[in-house]
Amino acid sequence: MPGRSISVSEQGRRAVWWLGLSQCVLWGILYYGYSIWQEPLIQSLHVSRVQIAGAFSLGLAVMALLAPWVGRQIDNGDVQRMVRWGLLLAVLGIVGLTLSRMLWSLYLSYALLGAAMATLLYETAFGLVTRAVSDHRERLSALSTITIFGGLASTVFLPLLAWSTSHFGWRITGWAAIPFLIASGVLLEKAVYPYLVADERVDQAKADAAAFEIGLPHIWAFSIVFILCTVSAMTLAVLVIPKLHAEGASAIWAASALGVFGVAQLPGRIWLARHRSEVSATWLTTIPLTSMLLGMIGLAVAPGLFAAFFSIALFGFGSGMMTLARPWLVQQRFGVSQAGRINGRIAKHQGVARAMGPIGAVWLADLGHFDWVFAGFAFAILLVLPLAGRLPAPNTAAA
Numbered sequence: 001m002p003g004r005s006i007s008v009s010e011q012g013r014r015a016v017w018w019l020g021l022s023q024c025v026l027w028g029i030l031y032y033g034y035s036i037w038q039e040p041l042i043q044s045l046h047v048s049r050v051q052i053a054g055a056f057s058l059g060l061a062v063m064a065l066l067a068p069w070v071g072r073q074i075d076n077g078d079v080q081r082m083v084r085w086g087l088l089l090a091v092l093g094i095v096g097l098t099l100s101r102m103l104w105s106l107y108l109s110y111a112l113l114g115a116a117m118a119t120l121l122y123e124t125a126f127g128l129v130t131r132a133v134s135d136h137r138e139r140l141s142a143l144s145t146i147t148i149f150g151g152l153a154s155t156v157f158l159p160l161l162a163w164s165t166s167h168f169g170w171r172i173t174g175w176a177a178i179p180f181l182i183a184s185g186v187l188l189e190k191a192v193y194p195y196l197v198a199d200e201r202v203d204q205a206k207a208d209a210a211a212f213e214i215g216l217p218h219i220w221a222f223s224i225v226f227i228l229c230t231v232s233a234m235t236l237a238v239l240v241i242p243k244l245h246a247e248g249a250s251a252i253w254a255a256s257a258l259g260v261f262g263v264a265q266l267p268g269r270i271w272l273a274r275h276r277s278e279v280s281a282t283w284l285t286t287i288p289l290t291s292m293l294l295g296m297i298g299l300a301v302a303p304g305l306f307a308a309f310f311s312i313a314l315f316g317f318g319s320g321m322m323t324l325a326r327p328w329l330v331q332q333r334f335g336v337s338q339a340g341r342i343n344g345r346i347a348k349h350q351g352v353a354r355a356m357g358p359i360g361a362v363w364l365a366d367l368g369h370f371d372w373v374f375a376g377f378a379f380a381i382l383l384v385l386p387l388a389g390r391l392p393a394p395n396t397a398a399a
Contacts, residue, residue: 029161
C-alpha cells in the first residue's frame with residue numbers, strides 16, 4: 001500500500017530492489033562510462049589524457065559542490081522533482097558528450113553530468129530509504145540492498161559499454177545509453193516513489209532534539225573518517241596497476257587484481273542485507289577500517305601477485321562496508337530529519353577528495369615508492385580508528 005513503512009509493506013521491499021536496479025543503471029552510465037570513453041575521446045578530440053581527466057574531475061567537483069543542496073532537498077521532501085531535473089540533465093549531458101567536437105563542449109557536458117550525478121546517485125537513494133523506512137534494522141537492510149546493486153554497476157556496464165564502443169563507436173554507444181536513463185526514470189516514477197513515502201510516524205520531537213546536538217566538531221569528525229576512506233580507495237585504484245606492472249605482472253593480471261576490489265565489496269553488503277537482528281556499530285566502523293588497514297599494510301610490505309589479490313580483497317571488504325556506514329551512522333547520530341543535510345555536507349568533502357584523488361595519488365607516488373604511499377595510508381587509517389569508534393553515539397530518535 002502506498003505510504004506505508006517498508007517494515008510492513010511487501011511492495012516497499014520490492015521498491016527497494018527497483019531503486020537498486022536504477023542505481024545500477026545510473027552508476028554504470030554516468031560514472032563508469034568515463035572509463036570506457038576516455039580513450040576514444042582522446043583520439044576523436046585530439047587532446048591529451050590530462051585534459052580528458054580534467055573534464056571528469058570537473059564533473060566530480062560539480063557533484064561535490066551540489067551535495068549540500070541535494071541534502072536539503074531530501075530533508076524538504078523534494079526528491080521526486082529533483083530527480084526529474086537530474087534525469088533531464090543526465091540526458092542533456094550524454095547528448096552533449098556524443099556531439100562534442102571541441103574541448104569546451106566536453107567540459108560543459110561533464111559539468112551537466114556532474115550535476116546529474118549529484119541528484120541521482122547514492123545520496124538521493126539513501127535519503128529516500130532513510131525517510132521511508134521506520135524500522136532501523138529494515139533500514140540498514142534496504143541501504144545494503146541498494147549498495148549491492150550499485151556495486152554491480154561496474155561488473156555489468158563496463159563490459160557492456162566496452163563491447164558497444166568497440167563494435168559501434170563511442171558516439172553511438174552514448175546515444176544508445178539514453179533510453180536506459182529514461183527507463184530508469186520511468187521505473188522510479190512507477191515502482192519506487194509510490195511505495196517509498198516518508199514515514200510520518202517518525203517522532204519529530206526527538207528528531208529535533210537530535211538536531212539540537214549538531215555541531216561542526218561532530219560533522220568534521222565524520223568528514224575526516226570518510227574523506228580518508230575515499231582518498232584511500234582512489235589511491236588504491238590509481239596505483240595498484242602501476243605497482244604490479246613495476247613488479248613484473250602482466251597487464252591482464254594487474255587489471256584482474258584490481259577487479260577483485262569491486263567483487264570483495266559485496267560479501268559484507270550481502271550479509272547486512274540479509275541480517276535482521278541488531279548490528280553493532282563496530283561492524284560498520286572499527287571492523288571495516290581494520291580490514292582496510294590490513295589491506296594497505298599488505299600492499300606496502302608483501303610483494304607479489306598473490307599478496308596483492310589478498311590485500312586488495314581485504315581492503316575491498318572494508319571499503320564496501322564503509323559505503324554503508326555514513327548514511328547509517330549519520331541518521332543514527334543526528335536524526336532522520338537532519339540526515340540529508342548532514343550527509344550532503346560530508347558528501348561535499350568526500351566529493352572534493354574524490355575529484356582530487358587521482359592527481360594526488362600520482363603526485364605522491366612520484367615523490368616516493370608505491371610501497372611508501374600505501375604504508376602512509378595504512379598509518380593514517382590507524383590514526384583515525386579511535387575516532388571512528390566514537391562516531392555513532394547512537395541516538396534512539398533516529399530509529
